[in-house]
Amino acid sequence: MLSRLAARSAAVVAQQNHGARVCVVAPSRLFHCSGQHGRPIEPLPEEGGKVRMGVFPEEWFQFFYKKTGVTGPYVFGTGLLATLMSKEYIIVNNEFIAGGIFVGFVVYCVRNFGPTVATYADKLRQERVDFIDNKKGRFLTDCENAIETEKKEQWRAEGVDYLFEAKKANVAMQLETAYRERVHEVSNAVKRRLDYQLDVENTQRRMAQEHMADWVVNNVVSSITPQQEKEAIAKCIEDLKRMAKAS
Amino acid sequence: MAARRAAVKAIDWIAFAERVPPNQKAQFTALKARSDAIYSKFLSTPEKPAAINFAFYKSRLANPALVDEFEQKFNAVKIPEPMDTYTAGLDEAQKKAQADVQKFITDSNARIKKYEEQASVYKSLPPTDLMTYDDVFAAFPEMKPDKEKYPIWPHKPIE
Numbered sequence: 001m002l003s004r005l006a007a008r009s010a011a012v013v014a015q016q017n018h019g020a021r022v023c024v025v026a027p028s029r030l031f032h033c034s035g036q037h038g039r040p041i042e043p044l045p046e047e048g049g050k051v052r053m054g055v056f057p058e059e060w061f062q063f064f065y066k067k068t069g070v071t072g073p074y075v076f077g078t079g080l081l082a083t084l085m086s087k088e089y090i091i092v093n094n095e096f097i098a099g100g101i102f103v104g105f106v107v108y109c110v111r112n113f114g115p116t117v118a119t120y121a122d123k124l125r126q127e128r129v130d131f132i133d134n135k136k137g138r139f140l141t142d143c144e145n146a147i148e149t150e151k152k153e154q155w156r157a158e159g160v161d162y163l164f165e166a167k168k169a170n171v172a173m174q175l176e177t178a179y180r181e182r183v184h185e186v187s188n189a190v191k192r193r194l195d196y197q198l199d200v201e202n203t204q205r206r207m208a209q210e211h212m213a214d215w216v217v218n219n220v221v222s223s224i225t226p227q228q229e230k231e232a233i234a235k236c237i238e239d240l241k242r243m244a245k246a247s
Numbered sequence: 248m249a250a251r252r253a254a255v256k257a258i259d260w261i262a263f264a265e266r267v268p269p270n271q272k273a274q275f276t277a278l279k280a281r282s283d284a285i286y287s288k289f290l291s292t293p294e295k296p297a298a299i300n301f302a303f304y305k306s307r308l309a310n311p312a313l314v315d316e317f318e319q320k321f322n323a324v325k326i327p328e329p330m331d332t333y334t335a336g337l338d339e340a341q342k343k344a345q346a347d348v349q350k351f352i353t354d355s356n357a358r359i360k361k362y363e364e365q366a367s368v369y370k371s372l373p374p375t376d377l378m379t380y381d382d383v384f385a386a387f388p389e390m391k392p393d394k395e396k397y398p399i400w401p402h403k404p405i406e
Binding site: 041042043125129132133135136139140143144146147150151153154155156157158159160161162163164165166167168169170171172173174175176177178179180181182183184186187188190191193194197198201 | 258259262263265266267268278281282285286288289292293294295296297299304307308309310313314317321324326327328329331333334337340341344345348351352355356358359362363365366369370372375376377378379383386387390
């Protein structure tokens with residue numbers, strides 16, 4: 001209703017400008033060429049304004065209250081109705097009755113089906129709002145994830161020093177190993193040569209011993225004469241005979 | 248001999264593994280295997296060979312002078328250290344890699360800034376139920392109906 005709009009706009013403007021601007025009727029939201037056009041819109045009122053007797057706005061009663069007191073609006077309304085009927089601005093005939101029935105039907109429909117329709121409309125609106133909210137939330141999550149990933153990748157990239165440390169350590173270890181192998185090689189070579197010398201001497205000594213033993217045995221054998229051999233065999237046979245007799 | 252060269256540094260393989268990107272795991276595993284082989288070979292080579300018992304040879308050999316000569320020359324021998332031809336190249340490569348990393352980090356920070364800017368645009372939007380359709384279409388251009396492709400009635404410009 002225009003009157004209610006006017007009252008609310010005046011209140012809003014007075015609140016914003018602290019009364020500096022004298023203005024009876026001003027729209028709450030000025031045109032897009034003004035400095036206010038970027039201002040976020042205000043939330044729509046969830047409920048309708050306060051009314052008395054179902055149709056008359058509370059503001060009208062407040063308007064009368066200062067001038068006429070509490071009963072003023074009621075007296076004014078009754079007087080207005082009486083004047084209209086007396087001067088036949090409102091004519092009570094068949095059409096008036098039909099109009100009353102029509103108004104009654106409209107009120108019945110609004111009372112009966114209004115809440116259901118309002119719920120359905122709210123649901124539709126909430127779906128759209130949720131859709132946009134989800135979109136926004138997804139986008140923000142994507143941004144956060146991307147930032148997280150970038151930071152993680154930075155942290156990983158800084159680990160490149162580990163790689164080079166490992167490679168340098170490998171090189172150092174291989175060098176050390178090679179050096180140690182060389183030391184081992186020298187030592188082994190010296191030891192092998194000494195062992196060779198030792199083996200040569202041992203072998204020579206062993207061969208000399210064998211040779212000497214052979215020489216002694218050969219000399220002893222060659223010094224035995226046929227006469228001595230015959231005597232030895234005869235002695236042996238005699239011994240055998242004696243042994244046979246004794247047994 | 249260990250003091251002769253800086254002791255071989257132990258590598259923190261666990262911290263290293265954490266930092267390896269998933270797409271380079273195979274290369275990392277290969278490097279780890281090779282390093283382990285090198286390390287085990289290093290460990291299995293003792294620092295000093297078993298000392299040669301010259302006195303034993305001297306008592307056994309007929310010619311102790313020979314052993315003395317061996318001993319003198321063995322003690323006098325200078326074993327050349329293997330040349331290190333890789334560390335310099337590695338240093339250079341490391342410097343290059345670090346420069347690359349710095350560049351990547353700069354780029355990445357720029358990207359992060361871009362993301363934050365985009366996010367701040369969306370964070371500064373008014374509550375959704377206070378947005379007009381114009382606001383929504385400005386914030387999410389893909390939601391704007393394509394009137395060129397799907398015109399509504401009367402399907403032609405109004406004179």
